[in-house]
Amino acid sequence: MLYLLLLIPLITAAACLLPLGLRSWERINILGALMTGITGLYCSLMPFRSGGGPRTESFLFIDEFSAVLVFIISVVGTMCCLYTVGYLRLDRENGEVAEDKTGRFFGLLHLFLATMYLAVLADNLGVMWVAIEGTTIVSALLVAFYGSRQALEAAWKYIIICTVGISFAMLGIILTFYAARGILGTEEIRLGWSFLYPVASRLDPSLMKLAFIFILVGYGTKAGLFPMHTWLPDAHSQAPSPVSALLSGVLLNCAIYAIIRFHLLTTVATESNFSGNLLVVFGLMSMIGVFPLILVQKDIKRLLAYSSVEHVGIIVLGFGLGGVLGYTGALLHLVNHALGKSVLFLSAGTLTQRYHSKLIPRMKGIGQLLPITSTAFMASLLAIGGAPPFGLFISELTVASRGFQSGGAVLGFVFLMIIAVVFAGLIYFGGKMYFSNLPSRLTGGERFSARHLLLLLPLGLLILQGVYMPGSVQYFVSRVVTFMTASGGVY
């Protein structure tokens, strides 16, 4: 079943790269995206069913934690693939994209999904590394898709910075391998998670600390943690919007997933909170480092990209603080941010297409131009800001209370202040775009269609989660949190 999850996007990608014509490309894309999504949702339920526990299929495996990531990739990935159809239609009308390049776009998109699935399903540190490097290569091609000067610049910086960064993660993996060999001494060690966790407590602590530092720098580059985040706003702002949504909503989470896996391993090996403290420091730095940039931003997509750095900071901070509250908050925030930010990027993308500009001062009167899309945009902006009926409010509050509990009043206060300031900034920009008059060159109005449903569905999930959390969801979350805290990820 897990292999199927890799095969479907690969086959779809291959089919899309064939010269079939516009209609069939679109049909293949829709069919492939739906099938991948359904398979992904089915797979993400596997560890929770009766019997439970991790399921291993030689090279691939899924446990409670990776199930969360598979869920995110299926939901956000399918949504973005479906939204792309309409997005590219508008691009073709505007003459931005040639018709024969559409197939290549769909193909790369599904290839991108396949590499991300491999990254979270791989039961091997090395295969995961290869997959994450693969995501960089594929998504760099997508970032450069428009082929403009800025897009090329962004893609080049992205691929160079992330490739260099991830080399350091390889050093971390080599050191982990060395530590594992020290206790087992066998010839052929499978560098698998299911293999390493049971022996984690016997790994050399100081070696694992070193390895974790390299891992944090390496995968942290990919996750967009503060001092290494420089590629992120460029790539997010220049990529076609569905790709930005995937980069921000899913790709960053895959890198966070890799870091947290090592974090669990290091915590057990060192019997201290060494890696957790590092995560707290980097999380706070990411939040403090980018919030001034959010407030002075003029480009809407760059604004959203910097907000992603801030949210990655919140998630990493939550995982670093640990405890039931910290893990619950961080996990919920991971899911909520993915849902909210992808809706935000998709709706902002449609708006920028209509205005032919990404600059906030030029995008006036969005409510009159596209009433439904801009409502979704404003709602998700509120959600990302952390306003109450949405799930992000709950998850941020959970992380904050864990911050007060274990990090002291200063940490919690700084955390809440940054969130409040960012919220004010987002609302200021959103208000300027919404509560203003439409320039006379544009005429507004749109009819409700299927693609609006794609935007409203994740928003509905966010509201549902903020207002009333169903028992089954609570059960799933508590299972994942128990998996991560009680056993420290040890089976």
Next chain:
Amino acid sequence: MIGYLTFVFLITGLLMLAARRVSRNIALLAAQSLVLTMIAFYLGLWGDDKVNWHMIVVGGLTLAIKVIVLPGLLYWLAERVVKYREVPLSIGLGPSMLIGVLLVGLTYSYVIPVLLKEVQVGGQMFPVALSTIFLGCFFMISRRSAFNQLIGIVMMENGLFLCAIAINGGMPLILELGIFFDLLVGVLVMGVFTHRIRGTFDTLDTKVLNKLKG
């Protein structure tokens, strides 16, 4: 024998910092990869009591991909995209050689004995491998050219490879295959990018890549 080979490996890395011609850089990179191949073969044939097939396979792959395919590809690409004979530098050749030597010294005197003291691996391979990673990193900074950044990445990869051999006697085979595949595809994609950058900006000088800020 291994000592001599690793020494040559390090020297090719340092010489790359001194070379301004792109063709010379590619030739030195190929030479470095050839030394890597020889190290792998030597360890495979005479390293242990019995023949270590794993190392021989890895050596063969290195020979095929890093000595023959990649340099060939880079030459082919360089003829099409590189129009300057001498690469624009951000740091002069003399100072960059000096910094290179300093980096090697730092690795030997501080990084290995102090920061990485838990990694107890004898011999010269590990320090040389780490130095090469740093040199590759610095090589990318010292040149203001997209094409040389590409070369620097392959150089870092060489260092990583030697590092894996030095510490663990290589990684599991499936993993090595994956890394080779990644490297090959990565260089291809980056090659495509250099081609497109050259076509769009009419130069590979990275100082033109400065539009995105803030």
